[in-house]
Amino acid sequence: MMQGKATGYQHKDKLMLDEDKFRNLSMLERSTIRKVASKMEVSKTTIDRFLKSNQLKPHTSSIKPTLTETNKIARMKWCLSHIQLTLAEGKLLYHSMHNIVHIDEKWFYMTKTSDRYYLLPDEDVPYRSCKSKRFITKVMFMAAVSRPLCRPDGEIIFDGKIGLFPFTEQIPAQRSSKNWPKGTLETKPIQSITKEVMTACLLNQIIPTIKAKWPANASKKIFTQQDNNKPHLRAANQQFESLASTDGAIQSLQDDKMATSVDDLLRNVFTSFEELSPQTLNRVIILQSCLTAILQVEEGLVRESLKYLKLPENNTGDTYDIGRLNHALGY
Numbered sequence: 001m002m003q004g005k006a007t008g009y010q011h012k013d014k015l016m017l018d019e020d021k022f023r024n025l026s027m028l029e030r031s032t033i034r035k036v037a038s039k040m041e042v043s044k045t046t047i048d049r050f051l052k053s054n055q056l057k058p059h060t061s062s063i064k065p066t067l068t069e070t071n072k073i074a075r076m077k078w079c080l081s082h083i084q085l086t087l088a089e090g091k092l093l094y095h096s097m098h099n100i101v102h103i104d105e106k107w108f109y110m111t112k113t114s115d116r117y118y119l120l121p122d123e124d125v126p127y128r129s130c131k132s133k134r135f136i137t138k139v140m141f142m143a144a145v146s147r148p149l150c151r152p153d154g155e156i157i158f159d160g161k162i163g164l165f166p167f168t169e170q171i172p173a174q175r176s177s178k179n180w181p182k183g184t185l186e187t188k189p190i191q192s193i194t195k196e197v198m199t200a201c202l203l204n205q206i207i208p209t210i211k212a213k214w215p216a217n218a219s220k221k222i223f224t225q226q227d228n229n230k231p232h233l234r235a236a237n238q239q240f241e242s243l244a245s246t247d248g249a250i251q252s253l254q255d256d257k258m259a260t261s262v263d264d265l266l267r268n269v270f271t272s273f274e275e276l277s278p279q280t281l282n283r284v285i286i287l288q289s290c291l292t293a294i295l296q297v298e299e300g301l302v303r304e305s306l307k308y309l310k311l312p313e314n315n316t317g318d319t320y321d322i323g324r325l326n327h328a329l330g331y
Contacts, residue, residue: 077320099219148278
């Protein structure tokens with residue numbers, strides 16, 4: 001008797017995907033394997049087989065911002081405002097952006113509602129608890145970073161990490177407990193982050209820290225970059241201008257550290273900030289690739305962009321300064 005290689009069971013009645021029927025399904029009807037199987041009148045195993053054979057493909061959809069013509073023009077001007085005024089091999093180059101301090105805030109939670117762990121068969125399941133899953137303790141931090149400075153040989157001159165500033169306050173304990181007597185100062189998160197709170201942080205902590213840590217051989221013309229969040233300080237704020245004119249990537253790391261109190265959380269986030277390498281920070285901050293995606297920086301295209309922005313209907317009233325670039329290119 002001849003012996004051959006076992007090929008396994010073959011489905012002679014293997015179902016084929018009815019593409020016409022599938023195309024008629026709405027996106028909401030395609031959101032889960034269960035829904036797709038129900039609408040296609042097949043089993044979930046069959047849908048899984050379609051996925052494995054690439055007859056269907058999974059896709060995660062993310063919400064995209066709706067850009068108006070005014071938004072697009074503002075983006076174009078923002079890109080043009082970062083272009084140097086000199087040509088290099090027929091192309092205009094972006095500024096290195098070493099003198100921009102990026103400021104942003106983020107909530108850090110004491111723990112997550114659910115988490116995944118890998119255990120040995122004889123290990124006990126970890127027990128985690130809190131008073132309410134809806135109100136997990138959280139602290140907002142404001143971070144200030146800039147692009148690291150390196151020597152030509154790669155040696156780090158300045159790591160770019162200005163500082164991390166938590167929105168917390170020290171409040172005396174109202175009553176005694178097993179952990180501390182009445183009156184002991186407790187670290188409490190500030191939950192209502194208003195414009196006044198953010199302004200105080202920027203003026204009283206971030207600006208003085210920038211001045212103290214900024215490298216002596218770096219540009220003294222420093223810009224701060226924030227997003228358009230309403231509580232953020234506006235560029236024309238008089239307090240900011242007066243103070244600033246004198247004297248001349250973390251969540252994933254924090255998740256690896258356990259916290260049982262606000263003080264633990266502060267230590268963990270600060271430790272994660274210190275562990276952030278200058279090389280990683282440099283890759284995160286480099287914006288030139290984003291600018292290029294919006295505007296390919298060739299002189300001809302830049303000239304066309306400037307000509308387009310000169311049209312009266314494209315005067316959107318923004319504050320991006322492209323006057324010097326206009327002058328350099330004869331506009």
